[in-house]
Amino acid sequence: MEEIPIKYETLIANALQDCLEASQSGENPAEVAQSRYPELVNELLPLITQATILSQASDHLQPDKDFLFRSSQALLQNIRNINSVSSGTRQGFSLFHQALFRLAAALVFILLVIVGMNQISIASASSLPEDALYPVKLIVEEFNLTFTFHPDKKASLAIEYADRRIQELDTLIINGDINKIKQVLENYQVKIEIITIYMVQPDGLSTPQKEAIILSLQEKLASHKLHLQSVLDSAPPQAREGIERALVVSQHGLDVAQGTISKTEKPTQASPPTKQPSDTPKAEKVLPKVTDTPEPTTVEKPSKTPKPRGNEPEFTETPVATKTKNEPGKPATQPGKAPTDKAPQNEKTKNLPEKPTKKP
Amino acid sequence: MSERISLPDAVLVEQAKQGNTTAFGVLYERYASQVFRFLLGRIGNRQDAEDLTTEVFVRVWRYIPKFNDQGLPFSAFVFQVSRNLLIDTYRKKHNDAFLEQDSRTSDIESTNEEENNTGITLEEIRNGLKDLPEDYQTVLILRFFNNLSPKEISEIMQRSEGAIRILQFRALTALRKRLDKIGRDTH
Numbered sequence: 406m407e408e409i410p411i412k413y414e415t416l417i418a419n420a421l422q423d424c425l426e427a428s429q430s431g432e433n434p435a436e437v438a439q440s441r442y443p444e445l446v447n448e449l450l451p452l453i454t455q456a457t458i459l460s461q462a463s464d465h466l467q468p469d470k471d472f473l474f475r476s477s478q479a480l481l482q483n484i485r486n487i488n489s490v491s492s493g494t495r496q497g498f499s500l501f502h503q504a505l506f507r508l509a510a511a512l513v514f515i516l517l518v519i520v521g522m523n524q525i526s527i528a529s530a531s532s533l534p535e536d537a538l539y540p541v542k543l544i545v546e547e548f549n550l551t552f553t554f555h556p557d558k559k560a561s562l563a564i565e566y567a568d569r570r571i572q573e574l575d576t577l578i579i580n581g582d583i584n585k586i587k588q589v590l591e592n593y594q595v596k597i598e599i600i601t602i603y604m605v606q607p608d609g610l611s612t613p614q615k616e617a618i619i620l621s622l623q624e625k626l627a628s629h630k631l632h633l634q635s636v637l638d639s640a641p642p643q644a645r646e647g648i649e650r651a652l653v654v655s656q657h658g659l660d661v662a663q664g665t666i667s668k669t670e671k672p673t674q675a676s677p678p679t680k681q682p683s684d685t686p687k688a689e690k691v692l693p694k695v696t697d698t699p700e701p702t703t704v705e706k707p708s709k710t711p712k713p714r715g716n717e718p719e720f721t722e723t724p725v726a727t728k729t730k731n732e733p734g735k736p737a738t739q740p741g742k743a744p745t746d747k748a749p750q751n752e753k754t755k756n757l758p759e760k761p762t763k764k765p
Numbered sequence: 766m767s768e769r770i771s772l773p774d775a776v777l778v779e780q781a782k783q784g785n786t787t788a789f790g791v792l793y794e795r796y797a798s799q800v801f802r803f804l805l806g807r808i809g810n811r812q813d814a815e816d817l818t819t820e821v822f823v824r825v826w827r828y829i830p831k832f833n834d835q836g837l838p839f840s841a842f843v844f845q846v847s848r849n850l851l852i853d854t855y856r857k858k859h860n861d862a863f864l865e866q867d868s869r870t871s872d873i874e875s876t877n878e879e880e881n882n883t884g885i886t887l888e889e890i891r892n893g894l895k896d897l898p899e900d901y902q903t904v905l906i907l908r909f910f911n912n913l914s915p916k917e918i919s920e921i922m923q924r925s926e927g928a929i930r931i932l933q934f935r936a937l938t939a940l941r942k943r944l945d946k947i948g949r950d951t952h
Contacts, residue, residue: 415927418934422915452937455944459909462887466910468801468815476819477793483823484786 420445421452428453533576534585543592550599556610557618560603564625567596571629574648578636583643590647597626597654601661616666623662630655774839781829789829793822796843799911803847806906809891817854821847841920848903848921893943901936908933 420442428434434457438449529538529545546566553559570593577586600622603610610618633652640648772791780788800821805814824846832842894902900922907913907921915929922929 414931414934418927418930421934421937422930451941452934455937455941456909458890459905459940460912462890463802463910463912465887466802466805468798468805468818472801472815473794473797476797476815476822477790479819480793480822480826481786481790483819484789484826487823487827488784 417445417448421449421456424449424453425456428457534573534589535577535580535582556603556606557614560600560610560618560622563596563599563603564622567593567600567629568625570596571632574632574636578640578644581641583641586640586644587647590644590651593629593651594654597658600626601658604658604661604665619662619665623659623666626655626658626662630659778829778832778839781826782832789826792825792839796840797822799840800843800847802910803844803906804851806894806910807851807902809895817847817850821850824850838917838920840917844907844921889944889947892947893940896943897936897939900932901939904929904932905936905940 420438423441424434424437427437434453435450438446438453442449529536529542532538532542550559550562550566553562570589573589574586574593577589604619604622630652633648633655637645637648637652772788774792774795777788777792781792797818801814801818804817804821805811808814808817821843825843828842828846832839894905897905903922904918907918908915913921915926915933919926919929922932924932
């Protein structure tokens with residue numbers, strides 16, 4: 406095909422369209438071409454003739470009326486088939502889908518139980534009573550407690566979970582969720598009761614570590630008591646009753662712990678003492694006065710023999726040393742080892758005249 | 766039914782989307798003849814054109830739930846389905862004699878043996894058309910067999926109106942040259 410410049414092609418294309426539209430409105434396209442586009446008439450006329458031939462041919466391309474009727478019937482039949490097949494497929498799919506869904510659900514459940522138990526327990530461990538995973542957390546705790554058979558571990562676990570309830574209580578008091586507060590406090594009481602039972606039972610906690618475990622429990626219970634006392638005032642009025650009950654329970658736990666400790670101490674006191682009175686036994690050393698001092702580890706009984714106060718200038722002065730040097734045969738007094746009641750003597754000897762030592 | 770016939774395409778399409786076969790039947794009556802002419806113009810065989818016409822409307826029924834009439838009239842959608850069906854049929858049967866009209870008797874010839882005023886038979890027109898590029902055939906058939914305007918054709922072929930006018934000019938020029946050649950060969 407010979408190359409026609411684009412502008413010229415567009416010109417002829419538009420002129421041709423103009424002539425064809427004129428023929429549709431009843432005008433003679435050839436006359437329109439001659440009158441309107443005399444410079445393009447040689448190009449337009451053959452094309453108009455071609456268009457006329459095609460338009461005339463369309464008269465012979467009409468479908469049979471019989472065909473249209475047959476085709477519409479065939480079409481309706483096809484549509485019915487499509488609808489029935491699609492609905493059948495849907496129904497078949499739904500039955501298959503139901504079976505598949507059940508199987509998948511069972512598999513997912515088993516997988517969750519087997520594989521995801523740890524993940525769920527980890528995820529739920531940090532959940533709060535308002536979270537969706539919180540019931541899972543409680544279930545996991547119950548599961549762990551049920552399947553922990555060693556009394557020491559069970560008691561430790563129970564106090565750990567009781568500790569969690571106390572921490573959760575803070576958030577709930579801020580949010581003012583009364584029902585959740587009650588739920589948490591009830592759970593706390595159950596955990597403390599477990600601990601109390603194990604402390605009271607003779608075969609509850611194992612003997613070698615019993616003392617240490619009870620001391621640890623006692624420490625935790627004391628801190629719980631303090632915490633509950635501190636939140637009591639800020640808690641909503643409806644929650645106070647529950648907190649007070651929890652306080653009673655924690656105090657009871659403390660009393661039981663105290664009683665158990667004192668029972669375990671008696672046999673050791675009855676046995677012949679092998680140590681100096683100044684060497685206080687461990688239990689007595691760290692045991693708190695439960696009702697007064699809630700932090701037992703920080704409290705120490707004052708020893709009967711006061712330690713030398715080395716910081717005081719009197720003791721650091723040299724005359725003591727000079728005095729010992731002047732007394733041959735006597736050991737020099739060491740601040741750590743020497744009884745402190747000798748210190749005033751030193752003080753006195755410091756002020757004494759040196760006459761007696763200079764006597765022959 | 767008579768009320769429905771006066772309804773615009775968009776309303777009938779919406780009813781058909783909801784499964785109304787009567788509304789779809791009205792659409793069929795509106796466009797079946799045009800689709801048939803388009804297909805007959807392209808493939809030249811009446812029986813095949815009839816079969817494909819039914820197939821086109823079966824496809825339209827399947828696709829109509831997804832049809833969105835924003836910017837595209839239903840007629841354009843129907844012709845697009847027709848064109849796609851032709852392409853699929855070409856692909857499936859390109860080794861068959863489906864479109865090898867040389868080996869078959871054209872129904873255009875059999876239905877009309879008389880010559881036009883210009884002395885060109887319909888068989889010659891068909892032979893002239895079938896060697897043209899696909900878009901030339903489409904524009905000529907839609908323009909002169911289906912009597913659609915350049916605007917309507919632009920919607921079906923998804924080109925601008927100006928592009929359709931130029932395509933129409935080029936297609937007519939190419940057909941004239943083909944018919945001249947056929948005329949010289951036969952006479």
